[in-house]
Amino acid sequence: MFELSSAEWTAVELSLRIAVVATAWALPFGIAIGWLLARGKFWGKTVLDGLVHLPLVLPPVVTGYLLLIWFGRRGPVGAFLYDHFGVVFAFRWTGAALASGVMGFPLLVRPIRLALEAIDRRLEDAAATLGANPALVFFTVTLPLALPGIVAGLLLCFARALGEFGATITFVSNIPGETQTISAAIYTFLQIPEGDAAAGRLVVVAILLSLAALIAAEWLGRRASARFHGE
Amino acid sequence: MIVLAVEVEKQLGVLALGVQFQIASGVTALFGPSGAGKTSLVNMIAGLLKPDRGAIVLDDTILFDAAKAINVPPHRRRIGYVFQEGRLFPHLSVRQNLDYGRRVSGRPRDPSEFDRIAALLGIANLLQRRPRMLSGGERQRVAIGRALLMQPRLLLLDEPLASLDAGHKGEILPYLTRLRDEAAIPMVYVSHIADELRQIATAVVRLEEGRVAAVGGLDLLAGTR
Numbered sequence: 001m002f003e004l005s006s007a008e009w010t011a012v013e014l015s016l017r018i019a020v021v022a023t024a025w026a027l028p029f030g031i032a033i034g035w036l037l038a039r040g041k042f043w044g045k046t047v048l049d050g051l052v053h054l055p056l057v058l059p060p061v062v063t064g065y066l067l068l069i070w071f072g073r074r075g076p077v078g079a080f081l082y083d084h085f086g087v088v089f090a091f092r093w094t095g096a097a098l099a100s101g102v103m104g105f106p107l108l109v110r111p112i113r114l115a116l117e118a119i120d121r122r123l124e125d126a127a128a129t130l131g132a133n134p135a136l137v138f139f140t141v142t143l144p145l146a147l148p149g150i151v152a153g154l155l156l157c158f159a160r161a162l163g164e165f166g167a168t169i170t171f172v173s174n175i176p177g178e179t180q181t182i183s184a185a186i187y188t189f190l191q192i193p194e195g196d197a198a199a200g201r202l203v204v205v206a207i208l209l210s211l212a213a214l215i216a217a218e219w220l221g222r223r224a225s226a227r228f229h230g231e
Numbered sequence: 232m233i234v235l236a237v238e239v240e241k242q243l244g245v246l247a248l249g250v251q252f253q254i255a256s257g258v259t260a261l262f263g264p265s266g267a268g269k270t271s272l273v274n275m276i277a278g279l280l281k282p283d284r285g286a287i288v289l290d291d292t293i294l295f296d297a298a299k300a301i302n303v304p305p306h307r308r309r310i311g312y313v314f315q316e317g318r319l320f321p322h323l324s325v326r327q328n329l330d331y332g333r334r335v336s337g338r339p340r341d342p343s344e345f346d347r348i349a350a351l352l353g354i355a356n357l358l359q360r361r362p363r364m365l366s367g368g369e370r371q372r373v374a375i376g377r378a379l380l381m382q383p384r385l386l387l388l389d390e391p392l393a394s395l396d397a398g399h400k401g402e403i404l405p406y407l408t409r410l411r412d413e414a415a416i417p418m419v420y421v422s423h424i425a426d427e428l429r430q431i432a433t434a435v436v437r438l439e440e441g442r443v444a445a446v447g448g449l450d451l452l453a454g455t456r
Contacts, residue, residue, distance in 0.1 A: 125279050126318040128305040130332035130381050137306075140335065144322045 004201055010177050011185035012205055018093055018181060019161040022101035026108050026157055031143075031150065034112030055167070056106040064170025067099055071171070095172035096179045100161035108157035115149020116142070148224040155217035162209060182206050232256065234417045235276070235385060239285035239295075243271055248441040254419065257433035258411050261421045262452065267438040269421045270315075273387050276419065277312050278305035289385060306335075311383030311416075315390045317374040319362035325373050326358040332381025345380065351413065352376045352406050368399035372406060379414065386418045392427060400427070407431050425452040 004012065036042075037049055055063050071078040071089045081087040089095035119142060127137045143150075165183040172179040174188060186202045189195030238251040248268040261269045274280035276287060278294065281302060287295040289310070294303045319328050329345065349355040352372040362370060371391055378386060391407075392400045408431055411418065422428050428435070428449075435451040437444045445451050 120318075122314070122316075122318055123320060125305070126312070126314060127320070127331070127335070129277050129279070129308075129310060129312040130335060130377065131306050131309065132331075132335040133304075133306050136335045140331075141320060147322075 002201065002204070004205070005198065007176060008185065008198060008202055008205075011180055011182050011202065014093060014096075014177070014179075015162055015181040015183075016209075018097045018100055019158050021094075022097040022104060022161040023108075023154055023158045025097070026101040026105055027150075027154065030105065030108035030112055030153060030157070034109045034116055034153075037109070038113045038116035052109050053106045055103050060103065060164075060166025061170050063102060064099060064167035067095075067102065067167065067171040071095065071098060089172070091172050091175060091179065093172075093178055096164075096168045096181060097161075099167040099171045100164040101157075103164050103167050104157035104160035107160050108153040111149040111153040111156065112146060113149075115146040115152075118149075119145045148221055151220045151224055152217060155213055155220070159210060159213045162213070163206070182209075234290060235419075236286075236288045237272070237276065239272070239275055239282035239287065241271065241275065241280070241282045241284075243268065243441075246441045248272065250438065250441070250443045252436050252443050252446055254417065254434065254436070256415070256417045258418045258420050258431050260428040260432035260435045260452075261419055261438060262423065262425070262428055262432075262435050263438035263444070264423055266440075267423075268441045269423075269438055270389055272438070273312075273389050273419065273421055276385075277310050277387055278303060278308050309381070309384050311378030311381055311386040313371070313374050313378050313386070313388040313391045315393050317362075317370045317394070319365075319370060319373055319377070321362050323362075324358065325354065325360050325362070325365070328362065328373060329354075329358075329377050329380055331377060336381070338382075348376050348379050351409060366399065367395045368402045371395065371403055375406070375410070379410070379416070383416060386416050387421075388418060389421045390423075391420075392422075392424075404430050428452055 033048070033052060037045065069075050073079065073082060073088065073090050078089055081089070087094065089098050123145070124137050124141055127141045132140060163183055164181070165187070168179065168181065169184055174180050174184045180188065182202050182205060186199045186206070189199035189202070232255055233253045234256055236253045240249040246266070246268055248271060250272060261272065263269055271280055275282050275295070282295060282297065284297045285295070286293065286297065293299070293301050294308055295301060320331065323331065329349070333340070346355070349358070352375060354369065354372050354376055357365060357369055357373065362373070365373065375391070392403055395403065404427070411431060420428065420431060429452055432449060434447070435449060436446050437451055
């Protein structure tokens with residue numbers, strides 16, 4: 001009774017792949033931007049902060065349209081990436097990953113930034129007096145202490161990427177097997193007669209995946225904070 | 232023989248710090264009331280705070296010289312620093328805290344040295360614990376061990392007993408005097424409590440309002456508490 005058709009499986013598999021790739025690519029940028037916002041003192045910091053949060057407040061369709069203009073084959077960034085690296089975003093699953101990553105980015109950066117701001121800088125001084133150069137201080141003290149925030153950001157970003165719809169469909173359309181994620185597939189099934197059952201099954205899958213992400217976030221968060229508060 | 236020569240000036244808010252002194256081996260007390268600039272001075276020796284003017288020389292090494300634009304960063308100074316609040320890394324076990332200096336400088340493991348210091352400070356039975364699970368006195372002993380195990384050329388102790396209650400103070404001082412007598416590491420010991428310094432110091436530099444008021448022996452502590 002609860003059996004997914006191969007088209008539905010494809011949408012599920014595609015959604016997971018897009019969300020994982022989007023989150024993995026967003027992470028190093030998220031840590032870098034989070035660090036800049038937490039520690040940096042530079043002109044234009046407010047502007048950067050605003051830009052990072054823009055996808056959170058803009059209509060997703062607008063974000064998708066901007067991505068289309070910039071990252072499409074003829075767009076300034078898209079043409080550059082195609083000419084130099086052979087990377088294509090337009091109407092590919094990679095484009096869906098880009099859109100999902102951009103939409104999840106503010107949710108990734110915020111907890112990382114807060115975690116970095118909460119770190120006792122004096123511990124970093126202590127590490128320096130013990131002979132650690134700035135890079136080692138970052139990787140052995142700063143990053144591990146920010147780990148709970150990084151984990152929280154990762155899961156929020158992953159969950160957001162998994163459910164992204166508006167920006168993705170605007171940017172890379174709704175192509176089965178290429179850019180049709182769970183959300184897009186549900187939308188499509190609801191447009192056709194007799195599509196209700198398939199949509200219903202995907203709705204169940206979406207709920208299960210989201211629940212799993214939430215539980216994982218809770219569990220990982222607890223484990224990370226337990227490391228600092230004794231066994 | 233002079234180990235450390237300090238001649239620095241720095242404006243710290245309303246306090247104009249301007250000091251000049253030299254220390255030899257043994258334990259030199261930096262003694263003076265709160266707000267005299269003791270911690271700032273020690274931070275400058277460690278490289279955590281940059282003086283406005285002057286120079287700091289350890290043995291034959293210029294650590295800081297404003298005129299020559301030399302400022303050796305803290306991680307290259309090899310100066311051990313025991314902070315008032317210990318500052319143990321909360322995400323690492325006691326053993327990992329003790330090993331930190333060796334690991335980041337890529338030196339090979341030296342189990343006999345490790346065991347010797349752990350025994351000297353009475354922390355050999357705490358190695359698996361996290362800093363959260365330690366008493367205040369244990370925490371400071373681990374902090375002292377961590378600074379010693381980086382094989383420092385100089386050891387700075389900034390009010391290492393200040394965060395402890397009276398009972399635990401008595402627990403640490405014997406370890407420190409043993410350290411003074413067994414290890415040949417010159418120490419700078421910051422405190423505003425004369426009784427504490429009488430037990431450990433071999434020379435005294437008295438600071439008042441950012442200036443060196445007197446340099447001499449333990450007799451400088453007389454009449455104070």
